[in-house]
Amino acid sequence: MTNWGILGCGKIADKFANDLLLTEGANLYAVASRDKEKAVNFGNTCRAVKSYGSYEEMAQDPDIDIVYIATPHMFHKENTLLCLSNNKAVLCEKAFAMNLEEVEEMIAFAKAKKIFLMEALWTHFLPHYKFVLDKVASDTLGEIQSLKADFGFNSPYDTTSRLYNKSLGGGSLLDVGIYPVFAALSLLGYTEDISAQAQLGPTGVDHNCTIKLRYPTGVEAQLFSAIDEQTDTTCHIVFDKGEIVINSRFHEPSSVTITENDVTKTLEFKITEGVNGYHYEILHCQEMLALGKTESDVMTFSKSKKLIMMLDTIRAQIGLSY
Structure with missing residues (x-):
């Protein structure tokens, strides 16, 4: 079994948790929110083993194999680096980060730690x-x-x-x-x-x-x-x-x-009734971990970098800066 943690307890996390419960080899081990009550309620609903009121606490749990990051885009880099620094593999929701500089920092850190990291572009x-x-x-x-x-x-x-x-x-x-x-x-x-x-x-x-x-x-x-x-x-x-x-x-x-x-x-x-379709990327991540991979052979680092480069160019054209 692969022990999953979910960081962030919003709408997308709810859909992902639903599919985790129905995916072979996946165990929804922990959920985390900065609001302890929200984490407990979310954890009870999706039958997680543990619920944390702190991202840091969950990242430090030695029994978690991989963390799905479901927070707003602005926090993806910070949350990813937190999990990687605690030796947790990461599946981070799209957009991977806010710009190419952040994405490159995340990838470089994952490579240095030799830990699996992938952008969750489920399509x-x-x-x-x-x-x-x-x-x-x-x-x-x-x-x-x-x-x-x-x-x-x-x-x-x-x-x-x-x-x-x-x-x-x-x-x-x-x-x-x-x-x-x-x-x-x-x-x-x-x-x-x-x-x-x-x-x-x-x-x-x-x-x-x-x-x-x-x-x-x-x-x-x-x-x-x-x-x-x-x-x-x-x-x-x-x-x-x-x-x-x-x-x-x-x-x-x-x-x-x-x-x-x-x-x-x-x-x-x-697709199987009752699932949203996230189980396909869940199974892929589990396969990559089982093979000892640190990078997806489907949603590669190169694809994520090219995608954010195109998004950066578009933002520059429309005058959107964060």
Whole structure:
């Protein structure tokens, strides 16, 4: 069994804990919040063995193998370094950190300690997304000609909400815009040719962001994110000889509609009832630990660095600084 700790007890932690309880080989050993009562309530709900009112206390527990960090983006570096310094492997929620400098510091520390560290970009491990990546690699549809991806939801404007709080890394780009950017990175690769514009709100965060990526081949990717507007949240890929649409919501377990040889069909990717889909990355982390790996062979350090580099460039273009 792999003993997991969860650092941070918010909504994403709740979904992750649900899947941990249903994942083979995983034991939800401990949870931690800076609010002891919140930690105890969360721990009781998800049947954790221990509940801590301090991140430091949990990080020092010798029985924990790996910690899932589910705090706001602004604290990812601090929380990751705390866990690594206490010899705990880390799965840190996306966005990995606030900028490339922080990400490089986290990776360098993990390498020096020879401890496993991975960015929790769960989409990369989902069956429907792996199918699309394999289909692109097979070249049966030819080269990609264009890509369009969006992720938007309508969250009421609230200055007390994490989403609209600049001090917590709020805004659409790091929260949901990371998914369309990841789609472009994983399907088309890295590019520095980026143009972006955004609507910045009264608190200084981006309410929505429009991004265009250009590649040396002439291919363009059009991306959009929003926290003030509901969008289809699909990913549409046009090839020489067909099309693929990753249906809503493309970043989570979904279906894929593929047009090939003038025939269109939709493929369903059923997952176990009751799980959200985080168990795929959980199983991957456990496999990496069992093999003694200190870096994922799927969500590599290189991918995380390229992703944050693209996000940094976009932030510079739209004038968003933290």
